[in-house]
Amino acid sequence: MPKRNNVPLAVKIVLYLFLVAVTLIWLVPIFIAIITSMRTNADIMSHGFLAMPKTIDLKSYFEAWQRGGLHKYLPNSFIITMPSLVLTLLLSSLGAYSLARFKFKGRTFFYFLFVGGTMLPFQILLLPVFKLSDALGIYDTYFALIAIHTAFQLGFCTFVLRNYMMTVPVQVMESARIDGCTELGIWGKIMLPLTLPAFAAIATLEFTWIFNDYIWPLVLIRSSEKMPVTTGLATLQGQYVQDWTVIISGALLATIPTLIVFIFLQRYFIAGLTLGSNK
Amino acid sequence: MKNKIVISVLAALFVLGMAPLFAGGQQEGAAEGGQAAEQDVVVYNSYWSDPEPKRVEAELMEMFKEQNPGVKLIHSTVAHEDFKQAIRAYLTSSAPPDVLTWFAGNRARFFIDKGLIMDISDVWEEAGWNESYSKGFRAMSSVDDKQYFLPGNWYWWAVYYDTRVFDEYDIEIPKTWDELMAVCEKLKSNGVTPFTVGTKYRWTAAAWFDYLNMRVNGPEFHINLMLGKESYDDPRVLKVFNDYWGPMIDKGYFVESPASYAWAEAIPFMTNGDAAMYLMGDFIRDSYPKEDLEYLDFFRFPIIDPSVPVGEDAPTDGYFIPKNSQNPEMAKKLLKFFGSKEVQEYVAKELGRLVTNNKVDTSVYNENQLKGREIVNAADYVAQFYDRDTTPEMADKGMNGFMEFWQNTDQAEKILEKLEKSRQQLFEE
Incomplete structure (x- = not known):
């Protein structure tokens, strides 16, 4: 690894300028969103999005919470996301454990089944899943969303966790087995703690995906009372008139939970991304 | 040490995650209990997601609740573009909303021809709409002289x-x-x-x-x-x-x-x-x-x-009842409410649109509305709009x-x- 001092100053300056420029470009939309959220619709209408704001106030955040309905959509998002997340992680870690550590007939077949599931574009599932939920009588319930999220995310999670568990030395489990530990015990006491980084990374990812999902609630939820924040905020988009300030304030508020999860677990998220890159 | 933090975060997620499952279960139970008491329910989904129409509609919903204290009204607003997609799911589900908003004319005809919309000739008869709505609006809502649709309001x-x-x-x-x-x-x-x-x-x-x-x-x-x-x-x-x-x-x-x-x-x-x-x-x-x-x-x-x-x-928007409606009686009640003189007058005043019921006194209209109405009244033919007519x-x-x-x-x-x-x-x- 080269020492830092070896890099010429000029190169460093260029690099940093480049980094700062790219960062700014990335931040511009967020900055505009924040500014827009504090303007009024009339102001946006007559001066466009990129004008200097005439007035600045935080009223739209309260509007988003009250009139925008965030006070009911945001809890709904959690009611849907949390059980989905827990069920996905629980089931996929069990599945991954068996796929990684047991030899049984059709093991590869099941493994490919999980991998294949992730390849399936969800668009082709919209109609069958809607029909199924209708036939099962769970259409327009939280449960329908929790079930589809869990089922749909299971493939990816099992795939990642299985590959990670493969890297845990078999000897560890064998010695546990010799000491009389049950399989569930091995899973809970040895495998889970060892796969924690992967677990945390997946939890972060899955939380974001499920929390930000738009299409499934659109298909499976009919009443506003049960809508998560994504489809809920969309109801502020009219045919002709968009309630921009409230939509954007709402969207900014809705990113807070994802941010919090990310901040807490980001170390593992990044570690998870580079899993297996340096053996 | 680090692991401890992660474990506690994950544990917290777990507890948070399972809690709503039980809470959710209780809610469902309460809803079923409510139904057991056989309260009348009507589910209404609308595409009035523009700020002004949304406000007026929320006020109308309050009016309906006040007039019908025994009826449980479940009203949802869906983003206008999303609604156009979702309506296909609504109409084919076994429990669609009981009343839906939709475009008059060809776009409604499409669903009528597929047999997805309820015949509401009886509502037209009982509410006296055959007299209080102009022939044009009646024709717009009819197929083979049966009425399927209620035109609500329109603009020029x-x-x-x-x-x-x-x-x-x-x-x-x-x-x-x-x-x-x-x-x-x-x-x-x-x-x-x-x-x-x-x-x-x-x-x-x-x-x-x-x-x-x-x-x-x-x-x-x-x-x-x-x-x-x-x-x-x-x-x-x-x-x-x-x-x-x-x-x-x-x-x-x-x-x-x-x-x-x-x-x-x-x-x-x-x-x-x-x-x-x-x-x-x-x-x-x-x-x-x-x-x-x-x-x-x-x-x-x-x-x-x-x-x-x-x-x-002059695009016209209105309402209909899906064929599979679970609460047709209440749905008809809501439809009669939307078609009534009082509600139509309210919409005309608050929203600045033109309404369909002839009983509505033209004095509720402002100068603009009268002028727009005149343009359309002077026309030999009224089309809906390109994307509604074809x-x-x-x-x-x-x-x-x-x-x-x-x-x-x-x-x-x-x-x-x-x-x-x-x-x-x-x-x-």
């Missing part, structure tokens, strides 16, 4: 203009095509773009096609074209493109690169004096800056050929064609040939 299209600009250049309101062209020329020579338009979402271009085609070829030809009975490569259609629309674009009578603006983003051209007119529906009023509203006026789209009957676009698939192809034409005004023939192919495919199935 017209050429909106800024009176300050017209006054400044001493411009009279144009009544004929030649006058309009003279106005455009005068404005252009004074550095004002005659028309603003934002075609990012394409339908604003369709309005131009609707009006030019109706004025040049008459509403009968236009509506037959919409129904797929006339062909797009007809020389009469080509005439609209090459003799009227194309020259306007070529002469720079429209603002530059309209496709980069949504319809409302093109309004500032008018308010800051860069452009003078906008062919638009009356909902323009909801988005026009309040301080400029007093300078906004409108006139009827000029007559091109006086021998041709006059057609106008099938959604054809509207999609057609509007793409209009956008292409806007970029390449010399390609009309080729574009229309392509549209004709689409028409044959889409209407022959």
